[in-house]
Amino acid sequence: MFDNLSDRLGSVFDKLKGRGALSEQDVRDAMREVRIALLEADVALPVVRRFIDAVTEKAIGQDVLRSVTPGQQVVKIVNDELIEMLGGEEPATLNLDAKPPVVIMMVGLQGSGKTTSTAKIAKLLKEKHGKKALMASLDVNRPAAQEQLAVLGQQASVATLPIIAGQQPVDIARRAMESARLQSADVLLLDTAGRLHVDEALMAEMKAVAGVSTPTEVLLVVDSLTGQDAVNVAKSFTDEVPLTGVVLTRMDGDARGGAALSMRFVTGKPIKFAGTGEKLDAIEAFDAKRVAGRILGMGDVVSLVEKAAAAVNQEDAEALARKMAKGQFDLDDLRMQLRQMQNMGGLGMLAGMMPGMKKAKAAMASSGMDDKVLVHMDAIIGSMTRKERANPALLNAKRKKRVAAGSGRQVQEVNKVLKMHQEMSRAMKQIKKMGGLKGLGALFGGGGMGGMGGGMPGLDGPGPGGLPGMGGGSKSGPSVDPNTLPPDLQKLLNNK
Structure with missing residues (x-):
């Protein structure tokens, strides 16, 4: 819904972040572009005026202009004012404490x-x-x-x-x-x-x-x-x-x-x-x-976690965890993961909730990639026999042609599904070597959330690790520090 506004604001802030220092005129020029973006998004004129005045007043303060990262400081001010305009820090709730009914x-x-x-x-x-x-x-x-x-x-x-x-x-x-x-x-x-x-x-x-x-x-x-x-x-x-x-x-x-x-x-x-x-x-x-x-393209990790919790069947997750601990991962398991992604809203929805995935989401749109890719992959796996899903090594050239014909896709797409499975299966074996489920944390810290990469039909090439089909993901990287996560997510994880 906010894609156009998000793109316009993103381009404005990219210009600010690229500068080492900001003058008052830089801030005013940026706010002029923000005003145009809000008006084009059908925001009421009185609301735009109040918002721009509030942001400008704070953004031209000396603390911002002299800060180490003034561009990011301006983005934070805009974020805070957006939250205030939309309703404040605390979500509004229904009053259910009155005498029933x-x-x-x-x-x-x-x-x-x-x-x-x-x-x-x-x-x-x-x-x-x-x-x-x-x-x-x-x-x-x-x-x-x-x-x-x-x-x-x-x-x-x-x-x-x-x-x-x-x-x-x-x-x-x-x-x-x-x-x-x-x-x-x-x-x-x-x-x-x-x-x-x-x-x-x-x-x-x-x-x-x-x-x-x-x-x-x-x-x-x-x-x-x-x-x-x-x-x-x-x-x-x-x-x-x-x-x-x-x-x-x-x-x-x-x-x-x-x-x-x-x-x-x-x-x-x-x-x-x-x-x-x-x-x-x-x-x-x-x-x-x-x-x-x-x-503002900062993502919504808490909603992503909540959607995942709602979409994942507890029994299926436990069964998959046991298989992962043994280093096992077949095409039926991959198919289950793809269906859960569909239940969570599809690739576009997930990318929009992940921090830093704004450009990846745009790349998906420009390449013509949409959630039909998940349906196509599901059809490809569904066209295989039970034995082939359990043992993909059986899929020779002749069988691949049969699977492609049965799913209405190309043999190249069948190969990409098999390649994705190979990389994910390899990741499962790494988990086993690391000591079963205890190795999941180390694997996550190593980048790529289970190595879920390898390309998806419709979008090749490198991309941010962790989202199937957006590339392979880096094989080395810093571990995730819980203290760097958003406060809401820290609270959610602590409650768990």
Whole structure:
């Protein structure tokens, strides 16, 4: 979503980092380019002005101009101000401590994704917070809106209020409150009708529902693709109901990102959730520090670790660990690793979360490489027999042709998959020599995370170690010092 803005800011900061010293004029020239980049990203003008003034004031201070690395100091100031603009250091959370049922009222424009977001939040509260939730649709205007929420409730295994034809929103809200009490529900989510912000009748209905249900949380759902008009939408709803937070949908889309950067300033309310896809589990708590890190190309290691933890099956991981300790690694194991990468969001998503991988991600895009490569590799391995997957040495020229034909790929691609497996298998044997699983730390310190390199169909040549297909990775390098990791990751690792 922030790719264009990230590229523009990256080019500005690359110029600053390349200089030994900065003058006040250098800083002002850089801020002029940053201002243009933010405006092109659809950030609201008042937000841009405030942001640039704050950064400029700090960046032209003597501590920056006289520092050893003034360019990096400016980047840090921009990072800090981005975090502040997006919501501050601490992620905003829902107030779930009120007397149950805690009422969460979802409001927003037509087509902003309220109904899906309602189901996503209910599922999240159930699975991660252990809350019993009840959902109720108050949308009597859009055809099949109530049926849609009922279907989503079945998919998320969350109860929904039975539909009574002809009942009006205020009456539905009263019945939902009573039903939530009878069912001892912890949380009641009210999905209100989508409305145009100029529709006074629907706005009045929304306020009447709020009066009946006295919601603890009123969440404004905003489509990130709305652009500059998101500012007007937010202001209209802020004037009508006491908003407590914002939910941004389609954060995985190709919007310019201005809505996300403007929303906190315009509403004065925190962004609490971000929708990152169409699936019901594609929602995450909004974290300003992580988003700022992605915008500035610093990566998001904590999110990467969390995605890995969610994608990896514990039993499969333990089974693979036992095989690795014996120096074993066959093509079925490689196939499992490729599928886990797909579950984590694919190569582009992973590269965007890894620090220093911005240029590698651009190289992937320019070479036409995308997540289809993972699908192709999976198809190649799937076209082999069980014996061939267990013992790749059986794959002679004739068998390779058969595998290529069966998967619809070229023999050269089959060879690249086999080469990747050979290098990873060699790494597993190194682990065995180092003393089994205890050798993993040394191997990681040696660069390359298990030697996962060797080229992937679609992108050859050297690249940063550690990402399959981005090259071989260096075979020697400094060990990883835990103290150099981001504070959030240190905390996460310590908790483990």
